[in-house]
Amino acid sequence: MLHKSRPRVPIARMVVDPARTYRYRAEERLRRTGARVTRPRIEVLAMLLAAPRALTHHEIERQVNRALGIDRVTIYRVLEWLTAHGLAHRISGDDRVWRFNAAEDERTHEHAHFKCNDCGDVICLDKAIAARSVPLPTGYRTQEIELTVKGLCADCVPARADRHRRQGPAQHRQ
Numbered sequence: 001m002l003h004k005s006r007p008r009v010p011i012a013r014m015v016v017d018p019a020r021t022y023r024y025r026a027e028e029r030l031r032r033t034g035a036r037v038t039r040p041r042i043e044v045l046a047m048l049l050a051a052p053r054a055l056t057h058h059e060i061e062r063q064v065n066r067a068l069g070i071d072r073v074t075i076y077r078v079l080e081w082l083t084a085h086g087l088a089h090r091i092s093g094d095d096r097v098w099r100f101n102a103a104e105d106e107r108t109h110e111h112a113h114f115k116c117n118d119c120g121d122v123i124c125l126d127k128a129i130a131a132r133s134v135p136l137p138t139g140y141r142t143q144e145i146e147l148t149v150k151g152l153c154a155d156c157v158p159a160r161a162d163r164h165r166r167q168g169p170a171q172h173r174q
Contacts, residue, residue, distance in 0.1 A: 022046040033085050040070045044078045045087060045102060054091050054099035054113070054122040091122055092146070113146075116153035118160065125149065 026045035030037045043064055048055065057076060064070045079100050082088035091099045091113055099122050112125040133142060152160060 022050040025049055029087055033087070035085070039068070040064075040074050040078050041081065043068055043070065044075060045082055048082070048088055048100060048102035051101070052123070054101040054124070056097050056099055058097075060100070091148075093120070093122065095120065113148045114153070115148050115150050116156055117150055118152055118156035121153055122148075123153075 023042055023046040026042045026049055027037055029045065030041055044060060047060060047063060057072075057079060060079070061072050061075050064075060065072070079088065079090075083090050083100070086103055088100050089103050091101065093099055093115065101122075101124055104124075104126055113122055114125050115122045134145065136142060
């Protein structure tokens, strides 16, 4: 009996759907909490896992609402739930807008962040561990420590240099 073989697909053409991979990772992490695994939780966590930087509620809402019709309040509640269960963390910004990022693992949030002063992007600096304690006066108690390094991201450094070149040396001193 002859078996027809399927045509071989070169490895280079075998593409894994990244969205599916992030959804799978999100679903696995949610299952480990023992809580209900809901579509909004999967989608929001998958988006945070896929994001190269921290996202605002508005950015998440715009993408999730457009694709899946999940409303603003549900997204807010999911973000709060993910944060409370250690699956995401919330980063405060100078603009008074919270940004959210997936936690690398379920342990506490113990790393620093970098915020670009030009574009406002915030990323986690996973290799830079934030101090666990700071000496405080007697009677004071630490509840949380946030460390944010501020500067220019790799995309904004050349843009700023170009602006300075176009302005000329006289305008730099002002």
